[in-house]
Amino acid sequence: MERGELRVHYQPIVDAVGSRVSGCEALVRWQHPTRGLTFPDVFLPVAEGTGLIVDIDRWVMEEAIRAACTIRALLPDFGVAVNVFSARIM
Numbered sequence: 001m002e003r004g005e006l007r008v009h010y011q012p013i014v015d016a017v018g019s020r021v022s023g024c025e026a027l028v029r030w031q032h033p034t035r036g037l038t039f040p041d042v043f044l045p046v047a048e049g050t051g052l053i054v055d056i057d058r059w060v061m062e063e064a065i066r067a068a069c070t071i072r073a074l075l076p077d078f079g080v081a082v083n084v085f086s087a088r089i090m
Contacts, residue, residue: 001052001059005031008063013081023079026064028056044085053085 010024030038047053061082068080 001055003033005033006056006059007031008060008067010067010080013079022077023081025081025083026060026067028060048085057084 007029009027009029011027012021013023013025014020015022028040028044030040030043032038044053044056047056061084064080064082068078071078071080
């Protein structure tokens, strides 16, 4: 986190009835400087074991809220979902 290597990617959520994008899910990824894009199954267990998961959850939530505010200014019904790993983020 301190090196700015975490990224939030947004996966579309498609309404099955209307076949339209109704929202998105915020997904955290680690952009490692030499290994490239690293998926959460690699780094989140370590984050959970060290207690860093609380900081990561908080950061992802803040980024997702920022994005949701921007998107919802144009599309008021657009939803943004975030999976929270830790029990306490705020």
